[in-house]
Amino acid sequence: MYINYYNEIKETLVKNETYKKVKDYSKNRSDLNAYYEVGRLIVEAQGGETRAKYGNKLIKEYSERLTKELGKGYTYSSLSRMRQFYLLFEKVAAARQYFEYLTWTHYKYLLPLNDINAIKYYINISVSQNLSYRELRERIKSHEYERIGYKEELEEPKINTLIKNPIIIKVDNPDVQLSEYTLHQLILENMDNFLKELGIGFAYMGSEVKIKIGDRYNYIDFLLFNVKYNCYVAVELKVTEMNAEYIGQVTKYINYVDKNIKEPFNDKTVGVIICKKENKFILEYCTDTRIFTTTYELV
Numbered sequence: 001m002y003i004n005y006y007n008e009i010k011e012t013l014v015k016n017e018t019y020k021k022v023k024d025y026s027k028n029r030s031d032l033n034a035y036y037e038v039g040r041l042i043v044e045a046q047g048g049e050t051r052a053k054y055g056n057k058l059i060k061e062y063s064e065r066l067t068k069e070l071g072k073g074y075t076y077s078s079l080s081r082m083r084q085f086y087l088l089f090e091k092v093a094a095a096r097q098y099f100e101y102l103t104w105t106h107y108k109y110l111l112p113l114n115d116i117n118a119i120k121y122y123i124n125i126s127v128s129q130n131l132s133y134r135e136l137r138e139r140i141k142s143h144e145y146e147r148i149g150y151k152e153e154l155e156e157p158k159i160n161t162l163i164k165n166p167i168i169i170k171v172d173n174p175d176v177q178l179s180e181y182t183l184h185q186l187i188l189e190n191m192d193n194f195l196k197e198l199g200i201g202f203a204y205m206g207s208e209v210k211i212k213i214g215d216r217y218n219y220i221d222f223l224l225f226n227v228k229y230n231c232y233v234a235v236e237l238k239v240t241e242m243n244a245e246y247i248g249q250v251t252k253y254i255n256y257v258d259k260n261i262k263e264p265f266n267d268k269t270v271g272v273i274i275c276k277k278e279n280k281f282i283l284e285y286c287t288d289t290r291i292f293t294t295t296y297e298l299v
Contacts, residue, residue: 005045006062012037013070029100032107036099039086042079059083084111092120102126105133109140118145125200142168148199163199166297167274174298180239183296184208184221187237198272198294201228211256220253223261231267232257235274242279242293250291 016034046058059079066074085107089099106126113119122145126136147164169186170193171178178186187194188207195202202224209220222235234253238246250271257269273293 005041006065009038009041009062010066010069012041013066013074017070028103031104032100035082035104036086036089038079039082039084042083043086081108081111088116088119091116103133106136109133109137113140115145121145121148129200163272163292163294164197165294167194167197167294169194169197169296169298171298176298178239178298180237183237183239187222195224198224201226202233203227205232211253211260213252213256218252218256220257223257226270229267230265232262232269234269234271236271238273238275240275241277242273242275246273246275247288247291251288254290 012034016030042059042062060076063074063076063079066079088107088111102123110119110122113122122136122140125131125139131139144164147166169183170190171186184207191204195204203226205223205225206220207222209223211218211220220234221237224233224235225231226233234250234257236246236250236253250273254269254271262269268290271291273291274296275293276295278293278295
């Protein structure tokens with residue numbers, strides 16, 4: 001049976017524009033359904049995904065005709081995105097449940113990404129954290145997926161898979177040499193940003209938390225709580241390379257929190273050392289699975 005794909009695409013877009021004028025509150029859903037259908041028709045008209053050469057020519061022809069007949073908004077790049085949009089949800093069938101939770105503008109920032117796992121990651125956090133498209137754009141620009149070391153194959157990711165590396169800290173002069181006090185104050189002044197940079201589910205509990213071990217007082221740089229993993233997190237800041245002594249220091253903090261602060265229904269406390277530079281040789285011989293490290297980068 002002969003199908004006039006151009007007329008099918010044109011009719012889909014006209015119906016969408018008409019519907020949006022009547023049902024403004026659900027226009028996002030209408031857009032997504034229409035663009036998905038247009039993408040499907042384009043792929044089908046191309047004879048399948050593999051005929052890229054003919055496909056580019058066909059999209060160019062359709063965009064010129066649609067622009068002439070319907071007006072602006074149907075450029076070559078717009079139709080190409082609709083095609084990508086359809087192919088994305090064909091490849092990531094599980095993501096269809098989130099289909100209507102995001103806007104078309106969200107997807108315009110997601111579609112240029114080449115890594116399908118990165119796209120799935122950003123869809124998940126956009127939905128779970130209710131990110132605006134502007135917030136999503138900033139996360140992508142900061143290369144959050146690459147920094148967090150996310151692994152899709154982990155059925156139940158551990159807390160360390162949700163900690164970014166490096167953590168981005170904004171300063172007026174990125175070349176300045178920071179003291180631990182200055183780094184501490186920079187973070188304290190923008191704690192909300194720090195928690196988002198650190199990873200998923202972190203909440204602020206206190207700064208320079210005073211604890212007594214034996215006859216000496218110690219201070220935990222930051223005490224956090226991770227709501228996703230129901231555990232306290234002791235954070236230690238260092239402006240030097242990772243050192244074996246830091247592991248012993250954080251181990252004391254973890255044990256203290258477990259004994260004196262955490263409730264029986266909380267999971268075991270973990271420690272995070274934020275340093276200027278990693279030392280993989282030290283980490284290789286650290287057998288305490290409760291301790292994680294990351295680095296910071298000034299921008």
